[in-house]
Amino acid sequence: MVKCLECEKEFKQITNRHLKFAHNLTTFQYKEKYPDSELFDKKILEFFSERSKKANELRKGVSRSESIKQKIKDTKSKQIIVPWNKGIAQTKETKDKLSQSGILRHRKWHEQNTHPQVGLKLPKETKEKISQSMISYARKNTDELKERAKNKKMKKKQERKPEEKKEKPSKTAEKPLKPAKKPEKPKPLVNEVEGGKE
């Protein structure tokens, strides 16, 4: 249960209706007055979260049809939703909290391998589309890609140099007859596009 801080009554959910009729307050004003207050009972929040999780589970990997997409677009364009916290600047504490929870969430995804996109299989058509668009981009922008590859190589060389200098003296002393490294083959175009899109 959650307590209304105006009248101390307990509810499963503090509704806009209750606030308006009992205290002549909007949710916005209530939240402004009691920033740490809750509007829902914890069990209800859990229920909502479980329910949406289940609903999402069913829809995972299923794309919406065009007609449904259009319907959603239409309804959304008609709605004017003003969130209760509109115009309130977030305190530094809130911002830190949010960013910290985001970092933790991502870390958890990576550690447990539960990132929402893990196991997501793209349909063959989509894969084909992506590879086609990359190829056509590569054909249109050969100069840019060549430049990019050049810069990448230069960077790698610069990173490698200091290490080689340290190792060389001992190596050449032990194995003087080792043949020089073969020059690296230039990578195929498509791979360069993938690298560049990171």
Ligand SMILES: [Zn+2]
């Ligand atoms: Zn009340």
